[in-house]
Amino acid sequence: MSTMASVSLSPADLARYSRHLALREIGIQGQEKLKGAKVLLVGAGGLGSPSALYLAASGVGTIGVIDNDRVDVSNLQRQVLYDTHSVGRSKADAARERLLALNPEIDLVSHPVELRAANVREMFSKYDVVLDGTDRFTTRYLSNDACVILGKPLVSAAIHRFEGQAMTYVPGRGPCYRCLFPEPPADGLVPNCAEAGVLGVLPGVMGTLQATEAIKLIVGVGEPLLGRLLTYNALDMRFGEFRFSRRSDCAVCGDHPTIHEPADLVELCSADVMAQVRNLVPAELRELLGQAAIIDVRAPAEFAVSHLPGAVNIPVAEIQQRLGEVPSDRQVVFICRSGARSMTASAIATRAGLKNIAHLEGGLLGWAKDLDASFVVAPVGSN
Structure with a gap:
């Protein structure tokens, strides 16, 4: 994380982040790292909402939000960035307004666009850490591949009904998402939240874990989820862990990668596959x-x-x-x-x-x- 800008804390910062400063593991140096950091959220939905709120509250200096969707009333059951008055608004713009109200001392950049291979390099190159909270496999793999190719840390999470999972990738220090799941299923074959349902508080748990991982990476403390898939089951109230290793034959981070440029995955017609x-x-x-x-x-x-x-x-x-x-x-x-x-x-x-x-x-x-x-x-x- 040495690429982050060098900044100093203002008197207002010292007051706002006093509880962080009291932590030996963070202190003034750690808080300065947070202030100089730039974090990009891919998706401002169920997972992105708690991640964004806690990153903003923690003093991450620049937060970017990519989301080309608009707020729907059905989002309000779990997407805590928004309220009833947000319905119909651009998520990226509504998120920016909400986060600045929480912490006006940070920079918020809204990207109301769809993440594609054509813009992923430009987007990701401006940030230090990427958090993926999307529910589309095509975007999840695009984010992973771009982070590997560009050398960017990635914190990825996913949710399904009552279950969640999270992992972290750091260049040169552990396996990537493709090492665990080499090939994606067709988009639409695995039910999304609208089709399968999701417990409203579940993305709150997993999104907060994503923010925690990002803060640890920025400050340089603790042990990130490298080579570990963290799982959570809300019904059983149990956390589990599945360890995995870097694959030498991984298509993007392996010894002889076949993916050298971010690419949009071919989306198969889910109806054809399901049939x-x-x-x-x-x-x-x-x-x-x-x-x-x-x-x-x-x-x-x-x-x-x-x-x-x-x-x-x-x-x-x-x-x-x-x-x-x-x-x-x-x-x-x-x-x-x-x-x-x-x-x-x-x-x-x-x-x-x-x-x-x-x-x-x-x-x-x-x-x-x-x-x-x-x-x-x-x-x-x-x-």
């Missing part, structure tokens, strides 16, 4: 036990706690590299805890041309609820 994937309820899967190939895409630690008879464990992060292990002569059913990871695996397999692909709707949580109350479903990231 090829069979959705099974637990009772239908029970009839297929012993006949179909059951592939459990959870982490090995989750699989070890309990799994269906005959199931084979191939973690979702390894599906792309292990497609050769997926049978092509019979029905294949991907399963996971809640259905999100199995949909991702189904998308990857379908895009690769495999046929007879199905997934278990509602995952093993649905299996336990509908068929076997004694079946223990491990929390995400169990260890």
